[in-house]
Amino acid sequence: VSRPELILALPEDDQPLYLRVARAIEDAIRGGRLRPGDAMPGSRSLADRLGVHRNTVKNAYAELIAQDWLRTQPSSSTFVSPTLPVMKVRPSSGARDCGFAMPALALPPADNWAHLGGAQLNFWGMDPQLMPVKALARAYRGALRGREVPPLDYHPGRGHPRLIRALGAMLSEARGLPPDVDLLVTRGSQMGLSLTIRALLRPGDVVAVEEPGYAYSWPAFALAGVRLVPIAVDGHGMIVDSLARVLTRTPVRAVLVTPHMQYPTGVTLSAARRLALLTLATRHRFAIIEDDFVNEVRYDGPPVLPLASRDPTGVTIYLGSLSKTFAPSLRIGYVAGPSPFIERLTRIRALVDVCGDSVLELAVAGLIEDGELQRHVRRLTRVYRERRARLAGELRARLGSAVSFEEPAGGTALWIEVDPAIDVEAWAAAALIEGVGILTGRLFFLDGRPRPYLWLGFAGLAEDQLGAGVAGMARALQQLR
């Protein structure tokens, strides 16, 4: 690691200039930026850099040599004294406490998800081995040496035009959205949600969410002062009748829903409920925030079109992302919706983040245009299908009646109901000691109280690891009994 060039900044006070230079050097030594034995720059070079006369630097060096901060050699080079006086470092100026007042905020506790990542085998996350590193590297290269001027300047707006076109074509051809749907490219679907909250909601507004549901979204609402009303989920998705009952007594501004594969249960919202939800939204003028977080990964049966593809009244805000199918750190998502809404989102986004990373946006456009993204999704789906089967088989073989579940038509996880006689939280704690991280039901409910469910993601673990993970779960369960 080469060191950045040392730059000295002179204290601003009324002392003679040479003493201020000397103090700046002393500060650099005290702060550890100059270390014992380091060679000092020549006086002419430092003088040029500081914009002072050379004699000023010579005088400063002389002063510091007198104090034994610096030493000089017969050959006339100057260096930091190798035997510095034992010095008490002055208090750090980066005080650890705030000198200013901060208002109270509705933030989730910092450690809410802190337990994630402790184990050797975690039933969540993605598999770095499956990420298309080479295709990505090629795409970056292409984006930076294409015939187009490198897209390196600011470009506020919807996103790089080529990515907007590529995403629009994909959403229209594969998901039935109108070919001219209005789109904003975001960093990922969480940014899409966060911008939507700012555009649409005010403190005190009510939003209905699925329960169990996508808990990661909830603090984003809480931060904005929005109140959440849970709507239960059954084997056909969100129980829209329950939402209808809520609407008789509470105005609801928006509903967050995962119709394609409900998160976390994996069920698909039934046709009748889709229609009922769209009808309710149109009548009550609330927005349907449709989070289609993992549309592409589907194993069985025909794909189901998003609500956004059947929305003549413009009530749907459609959130998507490439994070789940390509690489989480890619941070490319999008929001599709009625133009006045997308226009507003675009203006808010300019204030929040100016614009996206146009190199990345162009690279991803290339991956879609070449069909690389689609090929990658097909590869992933093949691998995930096998992992799903392996996990299901291991669970049946090793855990038997302790668990029951159905294999979801898509997505990357099993939602598992646990024998009510088993203390799920104790099981998870015991599994962690066995080196296996599992997510328990309470993480998907608003009140955070224990529930007899597990969410086991199979995207992040190879087949052998899935087997070893379930074996660890089984050992943990033994210990409970």
Add this chain to the structure above:
Amino acid sequence: VSRPELILALPEDDQPLYLRVARAIEDAIRGGRLRPGDAMPGSRSLADRLGVHRNTVKNAYAELIAQDWLRTQPSSSTFVSPTLPVMKVRPSSGARDCGFAMPALALPPADNWAHLGGAQLNFWGMDPQLMPVKALARAYRGALRGREVPPLDYHPGRGHPRLIRALGAMLSEARGLPPDVDLLVTRGSQMGLSLTIRALLRPGDVVAVEEPGYAYSWPAFALAGVRLVPIAVDGHGMIVDSLARVLTRTPVRAVLVTPHMQYPTGVTLSAARRLALLTLATRHRFAIIEDDFVNEVRYDGPPVLPLASRDPTGVTIYLGSLSKTFAPSLRIGYVAGPSPFIERLTRIRALVDVCGDSVLELAVAGLIEDGELQRHVRRLTRVYRERRARLAGELRARLGSAVSFEEPAGGTALWIEVDPAIDVEAWAAAALIEGVGILTGRLFFLDGRPRPYLWLGFAGLAEDQLGAGVAGMARALQQLR
């Protein structure tokens, strides 16, 4: 552009399955996803994809052939009928209007900066020719094939550890921040500001800003319901005495300041005012948001250390960015400040955007570690110094007493006082007709009323272009007279 694979989604109703398949195909033709003459997939292939029996697809094709949506050839391949019945496309489902209610928001008008970009020669922006495309491409390559596991999974937190280390070392060695300063990597300084607003401010809070000042930040405050109080700027930066007077009657929660090179005037905040500002902040417990937007580009005199380097009471929030010195679209910025504040920012950021782009973060860490960033800044500074001299010379030669200005010690623009007899807005309009875009004073004042100033950026134009631009300005001025 290769087309994404056609995916049909079946309508969900009680019709027989083959009719639903037929309707899905009809929809694809009506929607333009299938075009006259397009070959249809084989019935087995489509059946597999839809998860239906092959005969279902055959029956659907037969139905559509009967209706003349499809035709078939002796060789038995099926294709979309080349002479489709004249059809009225059903209304697009991506309605242009919102079906849901949106609250009023304090957003700037969409066209506030829309006039920017109309001219051939614009005195703003950056020069794509100067952007280090090759170094960037190398850095991406390095990030994706280093020995470290490709950083492609989610990584909520402060940012990629290697970038945190590299930025920390740079800020400590070159800008005197404490070596252990707490940092959050953001997309750019606008995101740093936006997160700071969310962490620190509530509707109705008062923030003091420089006037003239960085207007792009103001709508971000307005969006959060924050009230701005302007503090005038003179040749020594923000007039801190004026701020002190405001404080006697109004509690101020934060002050946004550009001490190193004031935006837009380019002046440096004097030593006495720095001390006074830090003292006021400590006494009144407000935050100093120090936007050090273009620290590295300095031509004359010694660098001046940021306020954040002399802040024993923890009142400074330091915003920086690599956008201005590397490439705007790189979108790497950072916030340094007291740990409890950075911790809060980090948690808000996780809700707003989950995490940064770790490939980019690792690439930029490599550019700093290799000294590439620093070399690039030195190259840029050399070029900008010449452009500054050229622009100043052209202005003196061609515009004479119409303008007066001082050459700033750093930064990428001249702040120019215009002869009060000249109508600046009319001049800018006439210049635009000459193909020259200039920014007028009113854009930097809260009330947006005309002021006798111009802001001329010289980073985006080569020397010849600067000459041509000033010539255009001179012709425009002639026409006014």
